Amino acid sequence: MNADQARASLASTFGIDVAAAVPMVVSVSPDRWQELGRHAKEIVGCRFFNFLTAVDWKEQGLEVVARVDNLEDGVSLMLKTKLGPGVSNCASLTHVYRGANWMERECFDMFGIHFDNHPDLRRILLEDNWEGHPLLKSYAVDTPHPPYR
């Protein structure tokens, strides 16, 4: 599926405006997150899972961002969903893309986002007894951690 077809198909399925850009940014509500992932993989043909991360927009809450690519046709999608203020739950993409497993674990580690139905949600980079989630804007860079600092 080429870029224009992908744009039309995403716009009609999810009822949103998708601007023609590289990469195409597709924003949906959290309840359609998994459906978006499935659509990107099966209909648009973005079978390459690039990365998944999150952004802390302070009082506006967290946003989950994932990037997937269709390597054959050169279509790249930036999938986004705003979880809303105070929400830290999100549907998991692990059952769509196996690569989401470690990326979601990292996201949980760094932002404290709980991915529902993730098969193995635990910290990946920090140790299990670490307090807090470092990439949140509320987490100060010099947060004390005895006995190290």
Added chain:
Amino acid sequence: MLDVNETTRVEMDWSGPERLQMNMGPQHPSAHGVFRAILGLQGETVVDVDAVIGYLHRCHEKLSETLTYAQYPSIASKTDYVAAMTSEFAYVMAAEEIGKFEVPRRAQYLRVIVAELQRIASHLLWLGTWCMDMGGALGGGATIFLYCIREREDILDLFEALVGARLLYGFFQVGGTRYDIPDGWIEKCRATIDRIDSRVGEYEQMLEDNAFFLARTQGVGVVSRELAQDVGIAGPLLRGSGVNFDLRKNVPYSSYADFEFTVPVETAGDCYARYKVRMVEFREASGIIRQALDKLPSGPISSRPALKSVAQIRIPKGEAYARVEGPRGEVGSYIISDGSAKPYRMKWRGASFSNLSILPHIIPGHKVADVVAIMGSVDPVFGEVDR
């Protein structure tokens, strides 16, 4: 008293449900860094693997929010310290994309030259350490390692002459490069890549005529085309699994569109296929360097004015994801800018992180000794896995 003749011997039957848990790492010579694999064994066969990473975690992503666009590029090189040039490359490209900075053509060529030299240096280190991992089967194992380190030294000498540093460079800056090539460097560079080119053939002979090498790599650690894309592995791993995708060819950045080169693709998906891809990449990289040296334009090396303060570079609000083809695959930097001198958020897409996450999918079913061969063929650098 115990009668020696009556001591009962317990026969261990490993065909049954007994399982043994074995820690491989965190300190293990084949781990190429600090990596702990908790292997569930049934006899000699690995049945499950839990990968424990994070020992080198420095939280580069938080760190980058506290450093300006002028400061961070030299820190970026510390993510993947075996291929420091590529991470710097990705970071400055993302900043340039948001800020719409002009990069002079000479700088674009210099960037490609150092990135390709870095690819050769990184592949040399991979080949040497991987062959040493597989040890005795390869005539003592250390032979190839020492050969490769000898060649890598020559490239590090080139970098030292160029930047003054051998491992972590700070060669890139937003808008261009920090250094121009010194007198006599081009001739030295040509001589070095010619020498390495001729020696790559020697390595191939040493390895491909070695029955042990073939037995330990062919058919071991097979990654299917579908799995490769689903997990998001990149670079030589992806191309070893039959996916013809190379960012330098498919999405040419910097000055790569000016050069002729081929992208090697193998379909077997095993350790040997990944080896074959990298061996061709040695020669393609030196081909690109030769073309770039031939056509090197004159002119300025950076569009950035001299800085009076580190917070002088500001880029407008916006976001960009820039990616480069590093020796281990797609290295990407996703920057969200709020218009200040520091990124609001910066995400590293480390190629090694994605590549390493393939291990739990391919290791089960192999023998313990194969874990070493598979790990080495993935070529992880733990600075980049843990960031």
